[in-house]
Each structure stands twice: as structure tokens, then as C-alpha cells.
Amino acid sequence: MIRLRFAPSPTGNLHIGSARTALFNYLYAKFLKGKFILRIEDTDILRSKKEYEEDIISGLKWLGINWDEGPGVDSVQSYYQLDRWKQGIYNQYCQQLIEEGKAYYCFCEQEEKDKDPLQLSYKYSGKCRTLSNEQIKENIAKKIPYAIRFKVCEEVVVFRDLVRGDISFDMALNGDLVIMRSDGMPTYNFAVVVDDMDMQITHVIRGEDHISNTPKQIQIFNALGKTPPAYGHISMILGPDKAKLSKRHGAKSITEFKNEGYLPEALFNFLALLGWSHPEDKEVIFQEDLMTVYDMARVSKSNSVFNIEKLNWLNGQYLRSYTAEHIYNISSEFLDGFNKSLYNKDQLIYILDVIKENLNLLSDIPTQLAVFFTTQVIYEKEHVQLEMIPMIEKFEQGLRDLEFTSEVISEYTNNFVKENNIKKGQIFHNVRYAVSAQQKGPSLFKMLQVFGKEKVCQRIGNYIAYVKTCSGS
RNA sequence: GGCCCCAUCGUCUAGUGGUUAGGACACCAGGUUUUCAACCUGUAAGCGGGGGUUCAAUUCCCCCUGGGGCUGCCA
Numbered sequence: 369m370i371r372l373r374f375a376p377s378p379t380g381n382l383h384i385g386s387a388r389t390a391l392f393n394y395l396y397a398k399f400l401k402g403k404f405i406l407r408i409e410d411t412d413i414l415r416s417k418k419e420y421e422e423d424i425i426s427g428l429k430w431l432g433i434n435w436d437e438g439p440g441v442d443s444v445q446s447y448y449q450l451d452r453w454k455q456g457i458y459n460q461y462c463q464q465l466i467e468e469g470k471a472y473y474c475f476c477e478q479e480e481k482d483k484d485p486l487q488l489s490y491k492y493s494g495k496c497r498t499l500s501n502e503q504i505k506e507n508i509a510k511k512i513p514y515a516i517r518f519k520v521c522e523e524v525v526v527f528r529d530l531v532r533g534d535i536s537f538d539m540a541l542n543g544d545l546v547i548m549r550s551d552g553m554p555t556y557n558f559a560v561v562v563d564d565m566d567m568q569i570t571h572v573i574r575g576e577d578h579i580s581n582t583p584k585q586i587q588i589f590n591a592l593g594k595t596p597p598a599y600g601h602i603s604m605i606l607g608p609d610k611a612k613l614s615k616r617h618g619a620k621s622i623t624e625f626k627n628e629g630y631l632p633e634a635l636f637n638f639l640a641l642l643g644w645s646h647p648e649d650k651e652v653i654f655q656e657d658l659m660t661v662y663d664m665a666r667v668s669k670s671n672s673v674f675n676i677e678k679l680n681w682l683n684g685q686y687l688r689s690y691t692a693e694h695i696y697n698i699s700s701e702f703l704d705g706f707n708k709s710l711y712n713k714d715q716l717i718y719i720l721d722v723i724k725e726n727l728n729l730l731s732d733i734p735t736q737l738a739v740f741f742t743t744q745v746i747y748e749k750e751h752v753q754l755e756m757i758p759m760i761e762k763f764e765q766g767l768r769d770l771e772f773t774s775e776v777i778s779e780y781t782n783n784f785v786k787e788n789n790i791k792k793g794q795i796f797h798n799v800r801y802a803v804s805a806q807q808k809g810p811s812l813f814k815m816l817q818v819f820g821k822e823k824v825c826q827r828i829g830n831y832i833a834y835v836k837t838c839s840g841s
Numbered sequence: 842g843g844c845c846c847c848a849u850c851g852u853c854u855a856g857u858g859g860u861u862a863g864g865a866c867a868c869c870a871g872g873u874u875u876u877c878a879a880c881c882u883g884u885a886a887g888c889g890g891g892g893g894u895u896c897a898a899u900u901c902c903c904c905c906u907g908g909g910g911c912u913g914c915c916a
Contacts, residue, residue: 375916376916377915377916379915379916409916411915411916412915412916414915415915415916474914478913478914490912490913491912513914515914516914517914529846532846532847535845535846536845537844537845538844541843541844541912542844542912545913545914546913546914547914548914549914550914551914553914555913555914555915555916556913556915556916557916559916560916575910576845576846576847576909576910576911577909577910577911577916578910578911578916579845579846579910579911580844580845580846580910580911580912581911581916601846603846603847603909604909604910606908606909608852610908610909611909612909612910638853641853641854641865642853643853643854644854645853645854645855645864647855649854649855649863649864649865650864650865651853651864651865651866668853668854669846669847669848670846670847670848670908670909671846671847671848671908671909671910672852672853672854673851673852673853674852674853675852675853675866675867677852677866677867678852678853678865678866678867679866680866681865681866681867682866684879688879724879725878725879725880726877726878726879727878727879728878736878781875792875793875793876794875795875796875796876797875797876799875800875800876806876807876807877808875808876808877808878809876809877810876810877810878811874811875811876812875812876813875
């Protein structure tokens with residue numbers, strides 16, 4: 369059975385980098401027809417917060433990344449490390465290692481390494497490795513705080529990375545590592561191993577920043593008598609300055625993308641393309657299709673810069689492919705600011721259909737919509753064309769007898785232009801300005817239809833009056 | 842400092858010894874359009890440097906350079 373997992377620590381919101389890691393695991397699990405598991409690594413009690421956990425969970429759900437096992441899914445076991453710690457799981461395995469002589473009590477004080485920046489290569493001496501049972505008992509009796517260290521084997525560890533091939537580390541360069549802190553909590557490297565082992569994880573896809581943790585985890589797996597999973601390390605996402613995208617470097621949370629009007633499908637698609645490519649170079653790919661082709665063999669090794677322009681384009685592709693009704697259904701928060709009594713639902717959907725082509729983000733809606741809701745049009749002298757006034761007056765008169773649909777108005781306008789021998793653009797421009805005081809905007813006839821005859825004629829009248837006042841006649 | 846990873850247009854990438862080095866975003870030009878956008882067409886733009894191996898290197902090896910990561914009783 370194939371089992372992959374995403375194991376975030378709730379010490380921050382779900383940001384673009386960890387969302388991508390989750391997505392790669394999810395997609396690869398689906399590609400292999402396996403299970404995808406969500407596990408919360410909350411052993412850092414100081415920095416973990418419930419609100420972050422909620423943000424991560426809701427962010428994943430919003431993106432459409434669903435887990436087969438994990439929080440919110442019925443199960444006998446917990447997928448929170450804190451719970452598992454309370455059940456004594458880590459302690460049990462730790463005890464096993466101590467008994468087998470593979471781990472030991474360490475009474476050394478916590479190292480302070482930040483004094484001398486040049487002396488960075490620090491390695492624990494292994495001082496407590498050789499403590500006798502008596503000394504250990506004595507120290508415990510004296511209530512000297514202790515941690516448990518894992519005896520690192522001084523060997524070369526080689527593993528075959530799913531995306532990079534063979535990677536080797538000389539473990540003689542590492543000191544023994546702490547697996548249980550003096551406060552009784554397991555450290556990351558120990559807890560992941562225990563959990564991945566217990567949960568029978570077969571493949572671990574994670575960020576490149578974990579490469580150097582891998583040999584340590586492999587040794588712990590071996591010490592526990594289990595085979596480690598396959599590891600695949602994906603590249604990092606970089607900011608426009610090519611620095612690692614982190615919270616302080618403008619790594620936006622998924623919630624922010626949502627609030628800014630991005631569609632989950634588009635973000636999902638975009639993230640899948642960041643460090644992976646479709647065998648046929650496709651760019652717009654739906655989730656269901658991704659699941660059938662998402663092979664790790666097509667994951668690229670180098671870091672990638674986050675390119676917001678492409679995300680915007682992709683978002684527009686998705687948005688424009690939707691019906692106006694669907695857009696209406698998903699954009700309520702961007703519609704909230706508008707006076708609902710002005711139009712009914714059907715009219716609003718019609719308006720959305722009119723402005724749809726101008727949309728990249730859901731958040732573009734308010735700007736595009738504004739012209740339909742303004743009650744006051746304020747003209748400016750410099751945009752006025754006095755010489756066109758007689759023509760506009762005539763145009764407006766003809767409008768009064770029309771059935772007020774965009775098709776009819778369009779036909780009328782075409783004939784009007786022909787009969788009066790004027791340029792199309794002139795009439796369009798002036799009418800647009802008269803009814804909206806804007807130089808540009810949505811398709812004119814559709815806009816007129818939405819406004820309705822009464823409002824259109826009234827505004828044109830106002831405009832004519834304004835121009836006449838301006839000209840001082 | 843030590844260890845590890847990486848290196849194709851501005852950006853995301855295809856490419857696994859012989860290609861006119863392909864696509865996408867952005868850009869620029871043209872078309873279409875009442876405007877803006879969208880859309881269509883086209884242009885421009887790239888293998889970091891130096892050594893090898895080979896009849897032949899973007900592709901394989903080494904060095905340099907550059908970028909990134911790790912070097913915690915954080916994850």
C-alpha cells in the first residue's frame with residue numbers, strides 16, 4: 369500500500385511553499401493510487417498555535433487538497449503529535465533504543481553556540497555516551513535535567529532521492545543528536561521517524577531544506593529495525609529577489625490569496641506547475657487530470673522564482689471559462705459592497721457576464737462593477753465635445769421609441785451612423801461619456817440595456833445640459 | 842568555516858550526445874474591437890566560465906563561479 373503524508377507544524381499560516389509541498393504529496397499519492405495523510409506536528413509547544421492549525425486545515429480544504437486520514441477523519445488513532453506524545457508512543461520507542469544501547473541519557477547543559485560566529489562547526493563531544501548506570505542513576509536522583517541522545521553511527525549514509533538520485537553523507541561529521549528534549553518532548557527528527565514508521569508512510573516528499581535531516585532519520589529507522597520510506601526532496605520557491613520565500617520575504621498565506629480574489633483551482637494548477645511540467649507542455653490542467661500524470665520523474669531540481677504574473681493569467685483563464693452564474697456564486701464577498709436593491713439576481717448575473725472578459729481576479733469585480741452602481745455621473749469640461757451635441761440630441765430622441773435591448777440599440781446605432789454619415793467611434797465615445805462619465809468601460813450596448821431607457825435618456829439629457837452650460841451659451 | 846543540493850530566454854520550463862534549442866507568462870509589433878480588456882498572428886529573448894571524454898557536447902566527467910539549503914533540546 370502506498371501512503372504519503374503532509375506533516376506541517378502549526379507555527380505559522382499555510383503559505384505558498386508548504387501548500388506546494390502538500391500538493392506534491394497529494395498529487396503523487398493519487399498518481400500512485402495510494403493514500404494521502406495529514407499529520408499535525410505540534411511538538412513545538414511554544415510556537416504552535418491553534419489558529420495556525422485552523423488556517424492550515426482550511427487552506428488545504430480550500431485548495432481542494434483532501435486527506436484520507438488525519439484531523440477530521442474518523443479514526444482510532446490521533447494524527448496530532450501532542451496526542452501521540454501523551455499516549456507515550458515516542459517514549460516507548462525511545463526506551464527501546466536506550467535498552468538496546470542505541471541511545472543514552474545526556475546531562476550536558478544546552479550548548480550556547482551564538483557567541484563566536486566563526487566557530488560554527490560544532491559537534492557534540494559524546495561526553496555522556498560512556499556514563500555508567502550508577503552515574504546516570506545518581507544524576508537522575510540529583511534531579512539534573514537530561515535529554516536523550518541518539519548514537520549516530522560514523523558511517524557514510526547513501527540514499528536514492530526520488531528527484532535527485534543518490535545523495536551521500538558522511539555521518540562522522542555529525543555529533544550524537546538529541547531525540548528527547550529535557551522537557552520530555554521528542555525532537556523533530558525523532559518524532560517524524562516514529563510517526564512515519566507507525567503510519568507506514570512509504571514515500572516522503574518534502575522541501576530541499578530537509579535533505580540533511582534525511583541521513584539522521586535513516587539511521588534512526590535502522591536503529592528501530594525498520595526500513596525507511598523513499599524520500600524525494602523538491603526545490604524551494606524563491607521570491608523575486610531570488611531569496612528563499614519566507615514569511616518575512618513576502619511569502620503570502622493561502623488565505624491572503626483567497627482574499628485577493630484568486631481561485632483555488634488556478635492556484636492549485638499554478639503550484640503544480642512550479643517545479644513540475646506536463647509531459648505535453650500543457651499549462652491549464654485540471655486537478656483530476658494532474659492526478660493521472662503527476663510522476664516525480666518530471667519534477668525539476670532547481671529552485672523556482674514565484675511568478676505572480678503567470679498566476680494572474682492562469683486565474684483569468686479559469687475565471688473566463690466559468691459561466692456568469694458560477695462567478696456570481698463564488699464572488700459574494702466581492703459583491704457585498706454594492707447596493708443589492710438596485711438589481712435582482714438575474715440582472716446581476718447578466719452584468720457579470722458583460723464584465724467577465726475584463727476579469728483576471730475576483731477582486732477585479734468591484735472596479736468593473738462600479739459603473740453600474742454609481743448614481744452620480746460627474747462630467748469634466750476637458751472631455752466634452754461641444755460640436756457633437758446636436759448629433760447626440762438626435763440620437764437620444766431616436767432611443768426613446770426603442771425596445772431597449774442591446775441588439776436593438778446596436779442595430780439602431782449602426783443605422784444612425786450610416787444615415788448621418790458620422791464615424792462610429794464618435795457616437796460611441798460620446799454616448800459612453802454621457803451615460804457614465806467614463807472614457808472606457810464595458811460593452812456599450814449591454815451597458816445601456818442594463819441601465820434601462822429611462823436612466824440612459826435622463827443622463828444623456830443631463831450631459832447635453834452640462835455641455836451647454838459649459839459653453840456659456 | 843564545514844557538509845549537501847542546484848545551474849537552458851527576464852520568469853516558469855521542455856530537452857537525457859547529432860534539434861533551426863521547443864512551449865508558457867511577461868514584453869514589443871500587427872490584426873480585431875466603440876474604449877479598456879480578452880482574443881488571433883508575429884518579433885525579440887537562453888544553454889554562467891574553463892578544462893577534458895567524443896567524429897560530435899546544452900546533454901557525460903572535473904574545476905571555478907554563482908545561487909540555495911543545512912550546520913538547534915525549531916520544524
